[in-house]
Amino acid sequence: MNQGxxxxxxxxxxxxxxxxxxxxxxxDGCCPDCKLPGDDCPLVWGECSHCFHIHCIVKWLxxxxxHQLCPMCRQDWKFKE
Amino acid sequence: xxxxxxxxxxxxxxxxxxxxxGVIVNTESVSQNMxxxxxxxxxxxxxxxxxxxxxxxxxxxxxxxxxxxxxxxIGPNIPVHPHVYSNGHICLSILTxxxxxxxxxxxxxxxxxxxxxxxxxxxxxxxNAIYVKTCSKNPKKTRWFYHDxxx
Numbered sequence: 531m532n533q534g535x536x537x538x539x540x541x542x543x544x545x546x547x548x549x550x551x552x553x554x555x556x557x558d559g560c561c562p563d564c565k566l567p568g569d570d571c572p573l574v575w576g577e578c579s580h581c582f583h584i585h586c587i588v589k590w591l592x593x594x595x596x597h598q599l600c601p602m603c604r605q606d607w608k609f610k611e
Numbered sequence: 612x613x614x615x616x617x618x619x620x621x622x623x624x625x626x627x628x629x630x631x632x633g634v635i636v637n638t639e640s641v642s643q644n645m646x647x648x649x650x651x652x653x654x655x656x657x658x659x660x661x662x663x664x665x666x667x668x669x670x671x672x673x674x675x676x677x678x679x680x681x682x683x684x685i686g687p688n689i690p691v692h693p694h695v696y697s698n699g700h701i702c703l704s705i706l707t708x709x710x711x712x713x714x715x716x717x718x719x720x721x722x723x724x725x726x727x728x729x730x731x732x733x734x735x736x737x738x739n740a741i742y743v744k745t746c747s748k749n750p751k752k753t754r755w756f757y758h759d760x761x762x
Contacts, residue, residue: 551712551713552676552712552713553614553617553618553676554618554621554622555617555621561614562613562614562617562618563614586712589677590677590712593674593677593678599711601711601712601713602711602713604711
């Protein structure tokens with residue numbers, strides 16, 4: 531008898547919230563422009579501690595000409611190192 | 612579905628399932644065209660607008676939520692308020708300069724209900740007559756000056 535087993539692992543992002551405040555999609559999913567969650571659609575944090583899909587926050591920052599503010603708390607947006 | 616439609620779909624579900632007091636989305640209007648919504652708004656109990664019914668029109672560009680929606684009062688009853696022009700245009704900073712993609716139809720409606728509720732005296736903006744004669748149809752094209760935070 532040929533007995534095999536299948537390895538299964540799960541993962542999830544560690545974020546304060548469940549959904550991205552910009553696209554409202556789950557952090558464990560991906561932004562609306564991506565197909566697969568994970569490394570291709572990572573999360574980023576600001577120094578203010580708010581978290582977004584990187585694609586969502588970059589789209590927002592690129593659309594702002596004068597000030598680049600966090601969409602949640604309106605502080606100056608700085609990527610957390 | 613585009614990313615704008617996906618996000619609006621989520622908002623619609625949340626707003627129909629768990630609507631805040633005095634805010635009712637007209638689902639029939641949305642089912643015909645996702646990018647244009649009509650929302651019924653009721654003046655808050657105890658405010659000067661208690662018992663009044665208003666209608667808000669929302670228009671979304673394909674860039675929503677990065678681009679703010681176009682929001683104005685429509686229909687027979689335009690609230691008489693120092694920040695609401697008689698053509699339905701609303702002077703409210705979150706609709707232009709202070710827009711954030713974290714805002715939503717619900718939060719915009721609540722801001723407008725709250726703006727109405729803090730009103731002490733029902734009157735039109737002082738420049739109403741000249742504004743409605745000269746403005747664009749789209750309130751987002753107006754260069755708004757926000758100076759009065761009290762109402």
